[in-house]
Structures are given as structure tokens and as C-alpha cells.
Amino acid sequence: MSEIAAPRTSASEPDRTLIQRLRDNDLFASFLASKVTVAAGIVTLVLFLAALFAPWVAPTDPFNPATNYLSDSLDPPSFVAGGDPRFLLGTDDQGRDMLSAILYGLRVSLAIGFLSVALGAAIGVSLGLIAGYSGGWIDSAIMRIADVQLTFPAILTALLLDGVAHALLKPTSRDESAFAVLVLAIGLSFWVQYARTVRASTMVEKSRDYVLAARLIGLSHARILFTHILPNVMGPVMVIATINLALAIITEATLSFLGVGLPPTEPSLGTLIRIGQNYLFSGEWWIVAFPSLTLAALVLAVNLLGDWLRDALNPRLR
Amino acid sequence: MTGPLLSVRALRVEFATRKGPLTALDGVSFDIGRGEVLGVVGESGAGKSLTGLAIIGLLDPPGRIAGGEIRLEGERIDNLPPARMRDIRGGRIGVIFQDPLTSLNPLMRIGDQLAETIQAHKAIGRRQAREQALAWLREVGIPSPEKRIDGYPHEFSGGMRQRVVIALALCAEPKLVIADEPTTALDVSVQAQIIALIKNLTRRHRAAVMLITHDMGVIAETADRVAVMYAGRIAEIGEVRELIRDPLHPYTQGLMAAIPTLDIRADRLAQIPGAMPRLSAIPRGCAFAPRCPQVFERCAERPPLIAVGDRGAACWLHESAPAAADARN
Amino acid sequence: MKSADAIVEVRGLSRTFDVSAPWVSRLINREPRRTLTAVDALDFAIYRGETFGLVGESGSGKSTLARMVVGLIEPSRGRVIIDGVNLAETRDRAARRAVRRRMQMIFQDPFASLNPRWRAGRIIAEPIRAFGAQDPGASGRGKRAVVARVEELLGLVGLDPADARKFPHEFSGGQRQRIAIARAIAAHPDFIVCDEPTSALDVSIQAQILNLMRDLQQRLGLTYLLITHNLAVVRFMATRVGVMYLGRLIEIGETDALFARPRHPYTRMLLDAVPDLTMSGRPRIAIGGEPPNPIDPPPGCPFHPRCPQAIAICKSERPLFRDNVACHLAAADGSRT
Numbered sequence: 001m002s003e004i005a006a007p008r009t010s011a012s013e014p015d016r017t018l019i020q021r022l023r024d025n026d027l028f029a030s031f032l033a034s035k036v037t038v039a040a041g042i043v044t045l046v047l048f049l050a051a052l053f054a055p056w057v058a059p060t061d062p063f064n065p066a067t068n069y070l071s072d073s074l075d076p077p078s079f080v081a082g083g084d085p086r087f088l089l090g091t092d093d094q095g096r097d098m099l100s101a102i103l104y105g106l107r108v109s110l111a112i113g114f115l116s117v118a119l120g121a122a123i124g125v126s127l128g129l130i131a132g133y134s135g136g137w138i139d140s141a142i143m144r145i146a147d148v149q150l151t152f153p154a155i156l157t158a159l160l161l162d163g164v165a166h167a168l169l170k171p172t173s174r175d176e177s178a179f180a181v182l183v184l185a186i187g188l189s190f191w192v193q194y195a196r197t198v199r200a201s202t203m204v205e206k207s208r209d210y211v212l213a214a215r216l217i218g219l220s221h222a223r224i225l226f227t228h229i230l231p232n233v234m235g236p237v238m239v240i241a242t243i244n245l246a247l248a249i250i251t252e253a254t255l256s257f258l259g260v261g262l263p264p265t266e267p268s269l270g271t272l273i274r275i276g277q278n279y280l281f282s283g284e285w286w287i288v289a290f291p292s293l294t295l296a297a298l299v300l301a302v303n304l305l306g307d308w309l310r311d312a313l314n315p316r317l318r
Numbered sequence: 319m320t321g322p323l324l325s326v327r328a329l330r331v332e333f334a335t336r337k338g339p340l341t342a343l344d345g346v347s348f349d350i351g352r353g354e355v356l357g358v359v360g361e362s363g364a365g366k367s368l369t370g371l372a373i374i375g376l377l378d379p380p381g382r383i384a385g386g387e388i389r390l391e392g393e394r395i396d397n398l399p400p401a402r403m404r405d406i407r408g409g410r411i412g413v414i415f416q417d418p419l420t421s422l423n424p425l426m427r428i429g430d431q432l433a434e435t436i437q438a439h440k441a442i443g444r445r446q447a448r449e450q451a452l453a454w455l456r457e458v459g460i461p462s463p464e465k466r467i468d469g470y471p472h473e474f475s476g477g478m479r480q481r482v483v484i485a486l487a488l489c490a491e492p493k494l495v496i497a498d499e500p501t502t503a504l505d506v507s508v509q510a511q512i513i514a515l516i517k518n519l520t521r522r523h524r525a526a527v528m529l530i531t532h533d534m535g536v537i538a539e540t541a542d543r544v545a546v547m548y549a550g551r552i553a554e555i556g557e558v559r560e561l562i563r564d565p566l567h568p569y570t571q572g573l574m575a576a577i578p579t580l581d582i583r584a585d586r587l588a589q590i591p592g593a594m595p596r597l598s599a600i601p602r603g604c605a606f607a608p609r610c611p612q613v614f615e616r617c618a619e620r621p622p623l624i625a626v627g628d629r630g631a632a633c634w635l636h637e638s639a640p641a642a643a644d645a646r647n
Numbered sequence: 648m649k650s651a652d653a654i655v656e657v658r659g660l661s662r663t664f665d666v667s668a669p670w671v672s673r674l675i676n677r678e679p680r681r682t683l684t685a686v687d688a689l690d691f692a693i694y695r696g697e698t699f700g701l702v703g704e705s706g707s708g709k710s711t712l713a714r715m716v717v718g719l720i721e722p723s724r725g726r727v728i729i730d731g732v733n734l735a736e737t738r739d740r741a742a743r744r745a746v747r748r749r750m751q752m753i754f755q756d757p758f759a760s761l762n763p764r765w766r767a768g769r770i771i772a773e774p775i776r777a778f779g780a781q782d783p784g785a786s787g788r789g790k791r792a793v794v795a796r797v798e799e800l801l802g803l804v805g806l807d808p809a810d811a812r813k814f815p816h817e818f819s820g821g822q823r824q825r826i827a828i829a830r831a832i833a834a835h836p837d838f839i840v841c842d843e844p845t846s847a848l849d850v851s852i853q854a855q856i857l858n859l860m861r862d863l864q865q866r867l868g869l870t871y872l873l874i875t876h877n878l879a880v881v882r883f884m885a886t887r888v889g890v891m892y893l894g895r896l897i898e899i900g901e902t903d904a905l906f907a908r909p910r911h912p913y914t915r916m917l918l919d920a921v922p923d924l925t926m927s928g929r930p931r932i933a934i935g936g937e938p939p940n941p942i943d944p945p946p947g948c949p950f951h952p953r954c955p956q957a958i959a960i961c962k963s964e965r966p967l968f969r970d971n972v973a974c975h976l977a978a979a980d981g982s983r984t
Contacts, residue, residue, distance in 0.1 A: 029336060209760035213830070216717055217777045218747045231764035361849035362820075477937045505704040506876055508937055510920040532849065535922030562924065576854035578879040580906060580921055586861075587854040587883060593819050594849075 030312045040304035047298050051110045054103040059086075062096035062104060063266070074279070077286050090286040092275060098286060101272060102294055108268040109295070112182050113249040117241050119187030120248075124194025125237060129225050131195065132202025143199070146192045157189035158251055162260050178262050182255065186248050193240050201233035235313050242306035246299045253295055269295045321392060322349035323526050324373070324494055329396075330385035331365075331372050331550075333597075340597050342368055342381065344550045347623065350494065355520070355527040357541030357558065359534060361573075363594050364547040366530045370496045372396070373528070374411055375403035390494070409439035412487035412525070414516075416499035418479035421486075422471040428482050429455075429467035432489055439490035454485040458515060477508035484515060488523060495520060498530045513540055534577055538562055546570050549595055549605035556629030566631035568610045604634070654838050654870050655693040655716065659725035662686040662711055666942060683942045685711040687894040688725065690968065693838075698864070698871040700885030700902070702878060702917070706938045708894035709874045713842045716872060717752050729838065748778045751831040755843035757823035761815040768811030771797050771830045778834040800829040804859060821852035828859065832867060840872045845880060857884060878921050882906060890914050893941060893949040897973045910972045912954045948975065 031037055050057055073095040076083045083090065089098035131142040149157065165181040205211060206229065214224050249269075255261035256270030257277075264271055269291045276288025331343035343365045350356045358366045371377050373388055375398065388396040395406060407413065415421045423431055432451035433444065442450075448467075455463035458481040471479055480500065487495055497516060501509040517540050520527050529541055537544050537558060545555040546567065554567040565571045575588035592609045595601060601608060607617040616634040623630040624637060667673060667680040686708040693699045703709040714720040716727055718734040726733050732746045751774070754760035761770055772793050798808040804825040815823055824844065831839055844860070845853040857880065863869060873884050881888055881902070888905050890898045890913065898911040909915045936953040939945060945952050951961040956976055966973045 209754040209756060210762040212714075212719055213752065213754065213760055213827075214773070215719060216747070216750075216752055217774050218744060219777060228762055228765075232762070361851060475937050505938055506878075506917065507704060507920050510922070511935075513922070533922070534850070535924045538924050539922045573851060576851045577924060578854075578857070578883040579924060580879050580882055580918065581925070583882055583903065587858055589854040589858055590851045591855075593821060593852060 027312055031308065034308060036304060037308040040301040040308075043297055043301040044305060047106060047294070047301070048110065050103055051106040054100075054107045058097075058100035058103045059088075060097045060100045062100040074284050076284070080286075089290050090284075092272075092287045093279065098290055101267065102269070102291055105267050105269045105272050105291060106294060106298070108179075108262060108266065109249050109252060109270070109298070112179065112186065112252045112268065113245050115183045116186035116190070116248045116252075117244050119183060120190035120244065121194050121237060121241055123187070124191035125198050125230070125233075127191065128195035128198025129202050129230060129233070132199035133206055133221065133225055133229070135203075139199070142195065146195055149189075150192055154186075154189040154247070155251060155254060158185040158255060159258075159260065161185035161188055162255060166260070179266070182252055182261055185255075186251050189251075190244055190248065193244070194237060197236045197240060198233050201236065202229055205229050205232050239306060239310040239313060242309055243303060246302040246306065249295070249302070250299055323352045323391060324350040324528070325389040326369075326373070326386070327389075328386035329369070329372060329383070329388065331368055331377065331381060332384040334380040334382070337598075339384070341384075341600075342550050342597055343372065344600075345386070346547075346550070346552055347386075348545050348552065348555060350526050350528060352493070353521070353524050353526055354543065355517070355529055355541045357537035357544035358528060358530045358547060359532065359537050359544055360547035361532055361594055363549075363597070365550040366532075366547050367498055368550075369547070370413075370498050370528060370530050374407050374413055374496060375400070376407075405439075408435060408492065409490050410492050410494065412490065412492035412495040414480075414483055414487045414495065414497040414500045416502055418476060418483050418503070419471070421483045422479060424471050427468050427470055428474070432482075432486060435486055436489050450489065451485075454489050455482070457519065458482070458485045459511075476504055477512065480504060480508075480512055481515065484512075484519065488519060488525065491523060492525055494526045494528065496528045496530070499532070500529075501536060502531070502533070509536070516540070534562070534573070546573070549600050550597070551605060552623060552630075552632060553606065554629070554631045554633075555623070556626075556631075560629060566626055566629065566636060567606075567633045568612050568635075569606045572609075572611075604632070652694045653692040654695045654730055655872070656728040657689050657691050657712075657716070657725070658728070660686060660689040660712070660715060660722050660727060661724040662708075662715060662720065663723045681942060684894050684944070685941060686715065686722075689896050691889055691896060691899060693870060693872055695837075695870055696868060697886040698873055698884050700881035700888040701872065701874045701891060702876065702881055702888060703891035704876055704917075704938050706893060706941045707891040708941070709891050710842060711894075712891070713752070713840050713872070713874050717750055717840050718747070744778070748834050749836055750838040750840065751834070751836040752840045752842065753824075753827050753831050753844045756847055757820045757827060758815075758847075760827050761823055763815055765814075766811065767801075767813055767815065767818070767826050768794070768797050770815075770826060771800055771811070771833055774830060774834040796833070797829075800833055803832070803863070804829045805855075819852075820848055821855060824848065824852075824856055825859070828856075828863070832863060832869075835867075836869070838870045838872070840874070842874045843876070844873075846875065846877065853880070860884070878906075878918060890917070893939060893944055895949065895973065896968060897950070899971045910977045911950075911974045912956050912976070913950050948973075 031041070055061075073091055073093050075087055075091045077090040077098075078085045078088050087097045087099070089102070091097055092101065127142050131139040162181060162185045165177075165185065169177055211224060211228055214228050252261055252268060253270030253273065256268050257274045259274065262268045262271050264275060267275070272291040273288055273295070276284075276291060279287050326349070327347050329343055329346040330341065332339040332341050346365070346369055348356065358369060360366045368377070368381070372383055373395075375395070377383065383396050386396070387394055390406065390410060395403070398406070422428065429448060429451050432454060433447040436442070436447040436450050437444070440447075452463055452467055455467055460466055460478060460481055466474075471482070474482065484500075500516065501512050504512060513536055516527065516529075529537065531537060541558045543556060544558045544561055546553045546561070546569065548569050553569045554561065554565065556566070561570065562574065565574055569590070572588065572590040576590060578584070578587055590609055595605065595608075603618040603620050604610070605620075607613045610617065612635060614634070616637070621632045621634045623632045626636050662685050664683045664685060665680065666683045668676070668678060672678070673680070689712065701709050701712065711720065715722050718727070721735055727735065729746050729750060732742060734743065734746050737743050737746070761767075775793050775796055797811055801808050801810060806822065806825055806829070810818070810822075815826070818826065841860070845856050848856060860871070861884065864871060871884070873881065875881055885902050888900060888902050889896055890911065892913050898905065898909070898914050900910075905914065906918065909918055939949065939952065947963045948954070948957070948961045948966050951957040954961065958975065960975050964975070966975045970977070
């Protein structure tokens with residue numbers, strides 16, 4: 001009996017605390033190694049938290065008509081001559097506090113960003129898994145659809161879907177459904193990247209021995225796809241999702257800027273920029289400047305994080 | 319000029335990691351004489367490939383030579399600038415790697431690759447280089463070399479590709495060839511041919527060979543002397559017949575006993591318990607002590623390579639052996 | 648040995664792959680369709696409790712054969728019968744499940760045969776859950792029974808029960824192969840196909856794993872189909888040996904007899920090609936040439952271009968597998984060695 005059980009070849013290591021595990025973790029270490037990445041991370045975190053807690057952080061509720069006084073409209077920022085100390089970043093044409101509007105706008109922008117990325121990833125990863133695993137005509141069909149969609153710029157696709165949705169909906173519900181329509185439009189225009197990457201990874205993984213071992217047991221294809229293969233193809237998906245988040249936010253901002261996104265009653269950063277643009281040449285620069293700066297900071301920070309993640313997860317650079 | 323062709327003394331290779339330097343090779347010393355075949359055998363992680371890479375200056379950072387010296391025909395080569403090292407590589411030391419697929423440039427015809435290497439190390443013209451390339455293809459046994467000299471690597475089979483790699487290694491007439499697992503990726507029937515080819519060609523061109531492999535059988539057929547490596551150190555070194563018949567180090571003994579043979583059907587293979595320690599967990603003292611059936615108190619201190627006749631074993635069991643000639647010769 | 652004792656029967660088994668270029672290029676270049684015959688009309692049986700060794704080099708078709716035996720690939724022709732049931736033709740789900748449970752496979756690469764994202768315990772538990780194979784005598788609730796069985800298996804293969812929590816990359820190659828073995832025996836199979844189980848392991852680890860496999864075979868009454876290119880491993884493990892060349896079985900025999908008196912020239916040369924550790928100085932005839940391309944096999948006997956004893960008939964007529972060997976010469980002199 002002792003012949004079979006070879007001497008214990010593995011000693012159980014003492015459990016390390018979370019701090020110790022974090023310090024040992026290569027990913028975390030590479031994050032800390034780059035000052036730029038840490039800065040980007042902090043900026044993202046701050047903006048994210050500010051957006052999340054906007055209702056509590058914002059000095060006023062800019063969308064409550066009762067608290068907005070037109071008499072306060074077009075006040076410059078408090079640190080500039082003529083500014084009102086109540087409004088740190090000034091007010092817009094409706095008398096809304098810019099800081100609050102930006103915080104709420106950030107909230108909407110981030111919400112749409114995350115949701116559309118989630119939607120695009122869900123569709124793209126599923127289609128990629130199915131295409132890679134099935135092969136044959138299913139694979140060809142999905143990939144041809146993907147190819148066709150890729151020939152159109154994402155903005156155009158989103159515009160198209162947006163327009164179709166608006167045409168189908170009654171004018172009265174247009175504003176209310178703007179949020180959902182945007183998520184749908186942007187999500188549907190970005191699934192292709194995920195599908196292609198996941199398909200390639202799936203094709204590699206499906207011929208590996210551990211998948212064969214699972215097939216040997218007689219598990220269903222769906223079970224193998226989602227329990228065995230999916231966890232192993234998610235790596236690149238995280239990178240794409242992060243970079244996509246920045247893209248989604250910009251796309252939404254563009255659509256809102258063009259007037260087909262969120263309405264002024266529930267503005268995102270893009271909408272605010274559009275409103276502010278009208279006042280740029282009459283001297284009320286703050287209405288366009290601060291939302292633009294916020295948008296730029298957010299997108300830049302998320303992009304930098306995406307870059308770091310891509311390099312950190314690249315096995316060849318390790 | 320007397321003295322060994324290659325002399326390695328107390329070679330130390332370290333890898334810089336976040337948690338501090340990791341010693342991958344710890345005090346490796348051996349000589350290779352002119353025209354001799356030294357086998358370097360060991361299991362994965364023992365450091366045999368690293369030794370070869372260190373000698374030819376192909377250690378990638380974060381690895382680096384942290385101590386000791388390497389001398390080729392008396393002059394030091396371990397601290398040379400990359401340009402000088404490039405001259406030596408190919409010209410004075412030829413290399414055969416394990417995977418012929420990645421050793422050859424897939425986009426270059428093999429004739430051109432050969433000619434390019436020849437011209438890099440000899441001052442001759444293109445036509446002459448091409449003629450020499452043709453002669454080499456014939457010598458390594460490529461059938462119809464005139465037709466195949468303009469072929470691309472993917473048009474050759476595995477065994478044929480390895481023959482081309484051998485030609486590449488030898489075409490600049492180096493004095494030393496380092497072959498790192500040259501037959502591991504090949505079929506058994508082809509292995510025998512390639513081993514014979516390496517043996518014959520190096521003898522004919524008077525080149526010494528450092529043959530790195532995990533396959534003891536290949537060593538038995540090909541090598542004059544053999545060094546057994548374990549956990550970044552040399553456990554035993556000596557003439558191949560003696561070492562195989564009568565291994566001195568308990569690790570070598572265990573290794574030989576664990577190899578299944580063709581002749582008799584054993585009931586059980588002798589096994590060494592445990593596994594080779596990871597680089598980050600090499601015990602103090604003798605690295606093999608935790609697995610050694612003959613361990614005793616002395617083993618808490620790391621043994622040097624003790625001379626036993628003209629062999630050497632890094633084991634305290636041989637402490638009182640008569641130290642005759644230098645163990646490294 | 649009676650046929651009744653056969654746990655695996657392979658009859659006329661063949662598998663061809665279509666390796667033609669895409670039809671557009673074929674049209675343009677006027678190429679015909681090309682097929683690769685990986686396995687060609689194999690006939691053999693594996694008896695209960697034995698270890699059948701299958702030896703061959705690359706292109707011999709042994710891996711394709713292994714996958715057909717366990718049902719991962721469908722045969723183009725012929726049948727594989729596991730204990731009386733033909734998996735490829737059985738549609739009844741319960742019967743299929745019963746057959747699948749009887750057989751398992753151990754793969755060559757211990758790095759690739761375990762899902763890198765799953766913990767060791769979950770990997771071993773998967774067949775237990777799939778087949779409901781936890782010990783019914785153990786404490787009531789299903790989950791605990793599964794955990795108990797996993798710990799028992801880990802102990803059987805020489806690992807620590809605490810290892811169930813670790814991921815594959817935390818283990819060495821030999822330990823990973825132990826996990827693969829634990830997974831293979833988890834649902835109490837009768838028959839295990841071992842595809843080069845130790846080729847990726849060091850010699851001293853190989854000895855541990857082979858010893859383990861033999862011990863488990865005795866304890867659990869297993870039958871092995873051992874596929875390898877390493878003749879010494881076959882010598883140690885197998886009771887009977889089959890030699891494959893280019894998809895065909897060219898010789899079968901009891902291990903001792905085959906190694907002592909090989910009848911087919913390829914077998915003889917394969918044995919000769921193994922480096923001689925004992926350095927007995929035995930005379931060696933090197934095999935010339937290389938394993939041929941399976942897409943374009945030579946006519947007649949596939950080995951004839953490399954065979955030093957080829958006669959006229961070898962070039963034109965394919966030798967039949969008779970009397971456990973497929974060679975014109977062996978048939979011609981009718982020797983019964």
C-alpha cells in the first residue's frame with residue numbers, strides 16, 4: 001500500500017494573507033510598477049466613485065426644476081470675476097449648476113458605457129464561442145455577418161440603429177427610451193471584436209486535451225463550451241472590454257453631441273458639450289470646457305488602463 | 319597548444335526576480351578536450367540547456383552570468399561584447415538546437431542560409447560559398463542536393479531539416495559544437511541516423527561536441543565523457559562506460575536504475591522518491607539530500623566535486639577516495 | 648484466450664481524412680481530391696486485465712486509433728466493440744452512458760490535459776458527478792460523498808488531500824499526470840487508453856508513474872491500451888504488443904516473444920534503433936530513410952522502400968495480416984518463430 005502512495009510530493013503551504021497574496025501577484029506588481037498606470041487608475045476610480053455617489057456628492061440637483069432659478073443662468077465659475085460662490089464651475093443656460101450637471105452626466109455616460117460594453121461582450125462572446133466550436137456553416141455564417149458589419153464604422157452603425165429605433169417609436173416615448181436605445185445601438189455595433197477574438201481562442205482550446213477529456217465523459221457541447229472553454233478565453237476579452245469602454249463613452253458622447261443621443265432633460269457629458277457649444281462664442285466658455293475636460297480625462301484614463309492590462313496579460317512580454 | 323578546448327570554472331548563472339536573485343547554475347566546472355564528446359545529461363530543470371546558452375552567450379535577461387569564467391582555447395569568452403560573441407558563435411562554436419522547425423528561417427532557401435553562414439565566417443565569394451553549401455548538403459546525407467539546395471525548410475521532413483541544421487552548425491568549421499537535445503523531437507528510427515551523423519561528422523572535421531540531452535541511451539552511444547547535472551550543479555562526471563557501469567553518485571545510481579531496459583521485463587522500476595527541487599527551493603547543503611537513500615549528517619554541508627581517480631562525484635560518500643589526477647580531466 | 652474475455656474488439660477499423668485543398672484551388676489547379684488514410688483495416692482484440700502495447704512512430708496512426716477506440720472520432724469503416732457494445736452505432740442514451748463509464752483516457756501532455764482554470768478537486772470530481780459514481784455508502788449528502796471520494800483518489804495516486812484546492816499550474820509535470828490518473832479512475836472504469844502517458848516526463852518521474860499505473864492495475868483490475876513510441880516502456884508495461892506502420896498493424900505478439908524474436912523487418916529495426924544503454928556492442932543495422940508521408944503511401948508493402956530484405960512482390964502487393972504478422976517474407980518461409 002505504501003508502494004502506491006509515493007511520499008507526499010507536495011507540502012501544503014501556509015495560507016497567505018490577502019495583503020501578502022496581492023504583493024506576490026504579478027499583475028498587481030506590474031500595475032504598481034508604472035506611475036502612469038497608477039495615475040490613470042486613480043483618476044478612473046475617482047470619476048467612477050463621483051459618478052456613483054453623484055446624488056450625494058453633487059451640491060444641487062440640477063434636474064429639479066424647483067431649485068433652478070433662471071436668474072442664476074450663465075453665471076461664470078466661482079473662481080473667476082463675476083462668479084457666484086455657490087456654483088463652483090458656473091451655471092448653464094437653464095441655471096443648472098455645472099458641477100452637478102457634470103456629475104450626473106458622468107453617471108449617465110458611465111452607465112451607458114458599462115451597459116453597452118456588457119451587451120456587446122455578451123453577444124460577441126457567445127457568438128464567438130458558438131462559431132469557434134461549431135465550425136462549418138455556422139461559423140461561416142456568423143463570420144460573414146461580422147465581416148459585413150465591420151465594413152461600416154461603428155458610429156455609423158450606432159447612428160443607423162438609433163435612427164431605426166426612433167422611427168419605430170412614438171415621439172412621446174422617444175426621450176424616455178433614449179437611454180435604452182443608446183445602450184442597444186452602441187452595444188450592437190461593437191460585438192464583432194469580441195466574437196473574432198473569442199472564436200480564435202475557442203478554436204485553439206477545443207482541440208486541447210482537457211476538452212477531449214470532457215467529451216470523453218459524454219458531457220453536452222453546451223456544458224463544455226460554457227464551463228470549460230469560456231473561462232479560458234476570457235483573458236483577451238477583459239482587455240477588449242476595457243478599451244471598448246472608452247470607445248463606447250466617446251460614441252455615446254458623439255451621438256448626443258449630434259443630437260441623436262440623450263436629450264437635455266437627462267443630459268450626458270456629450271449633451272452638455274452640445275449645449276455648451278452654442279455659448280462658446282458668446283463668451284460663456286465654461287459650459288463646454290468643463291464637460292469636455294471631464295470626458296477627455298475619463299476616456300484617457302480608461303484607455304491607459306486598457307493598455308496596461310493588454311501588456312500585463314500578454315504572455316510573451318512576461 | 320596544450321590545455322582543454324573549453325574550460326568552464328565555477329560558472330554561476332542568476333535570474334533577477336522581484337523576490338531577489340535566483341541561482342540557476344551554481345558553481346559548474348568542467349573541461350572539454352579537443353575532439354572529445356562530452357555528454358551533459360540531466361532531467362528538466364537541472365540546468366543543462368542553461369549551461370549551453372551561457373557558453374554561447376545567448377542568455378536572455380533577466381538571466382545573466384553572475385560568476386565564474388568560461389575560456390575557449392585559453393581566452394575568456396564569458397564577458398565579451400555582443401559583437402565579438404557573434405563572431406565566435408558559428409565561427410568557433412557551432413550550435414544545434416532541439417527544434418529544427420524554429421532553427422531555420424522559414425522564408426529563406428536553405429542553400430542561401432548555408433551560404434550566408436559560410437560567408438559570415440570565411441572570406442570567400444558567393445559562388446564559392448554556394449559550392450561549399452552544396453558539398454555540405456551532400457555530406458549530411460540530403461539526397462539529390464543539387465535539386466534540394468533551393469528548397470524552403472517546410473519542404474523538408476523533420477529528419478532532413480535536422481540534417482540541414484547540422485550542416486549549418488558545422489559549415490564554418492567550428493572547433494566546438496553545442497548540441498541541445500538534437501534528437502528529442504525526432505522519431506526513433508531517425509534519431510539513430512542523426513546521432514550517427516553527428517558522431518561521424520564531428521570526428522571527421524575534428525570538432526568537439528557538448529551533447530546536451532536527457533536521454534542516457536544517446537549518451538551511452540555517443541559520448542566519451544559525461545557530466546550528470548542536478549539542480550544547477552554537477553553531480554558526477556567521468557568516462558561514460560565507467561559511469562554507466564558503476565555510478566558513484568546516488569542520484570546517478572537512482573537515475574540508471576529507473577531507466578527501463580529492452581532486455582529484461584522487470585517487476586518494478588526502481589524509483590527515486592520526490593522530485594527535483596524548484597530553483598527557488600533548493601535545500602542548503604547537498605541538493606539531493608532530501609531524496610537520497612544514503613543521506614547522512616555530513617550532507618548538511620554542500621559537497622564539492624570530489625576527485626575519485628579521474629572521475630568526480632559531488633558526494634560526501636567519496637570523501638576519503640584517493641585523489642589522483644585532477645577530476646576534471 | 649477466448650474471445651469471450653475480450654474487453655475491446657477492433658474489426659476492420661479504418662479512418663480516412665479528407666485533406667484536399669479547398670475546391671476553388673482544386674478547380675484552378677486541376678487537382679484531384681486527396682485523402683489521408685490514417686488507420687487502415689485494423690483487426691485486434693484486447694483481453695481483460697492485460698496491458699496491450701501499441702508501438703509506432705509519427706504517421707503510424709496510433710493516436711487516431713486511440714481516439715477511435717474511446718469514441719472521440721468516428722470510424723470511416725469497421726467497428727469498435729467495447730464489452731459487446733458498439734458505441735458508434737448505439738443510440739440509446741443509457742447504453743451509451745454505460746459504455747462511456749467503462750472506459751477512460753490518459754493523455755500525453757500533463758500541461759494540456761487539465762483545465763488550467765479549474766482546481767484539481769473539481770477536475771477529479773467531474774467524472775464522479777457526471778456518472779454519479781460517488782460511494783453510496785459514504786455519509787448521506789451527495790456533495791460530501793464526492794469530496795470524500797476525491798480525497799480517496801488523491802491518496803491513491805500519492806497526492807495530499809489538501810492538493811484538491813490547488814490549480815494545475817501549481818503542480819509539477821509528474822503530479823499533474825497523477826491528477827490525470829486520478830480523474831481517469833474516478834468513475835471505476837474497466838479500460839483505460841493511455842496515450843504516451845510518460846513521454847513528456849523525466850526518467851525518474853516516469854518510473855514513479857509507471858509503477859503507479861501497474862499498482863493501480865493490480866488493485867483495481869484495470870485493462871490498459873498503452874500507446875507509445877518508447878520500446879523500453881512497452882517492454883516494462885505490456886503483456887502483448889502490436890506494431891503499427893503507416894496506419895497498418897504489421898505485427899502482434901506476446902511481449903517477451905516479440906522482443907526476443909521479432910518477425911517483421913520493421914520491428915527488428917525498431918528494436919535495433921533504440922540506443923544501447925548496456926553498451927553490449929551489439930551489431931546494429933541502422934534504418935535508412937524516414938517514415939513516409941501518409942498522404943502518398945508507397946504501393947505494395949508500405950515499408951518496402953526502407954526494407955533491406957524487400958523482394959519483388961513487396962513492391963507491388965500488400966502483404967496480408969496472417970499469423971500475427973504482415974510480411975511477404977514471414978509468410979514465404981512459413982517460419983513459426
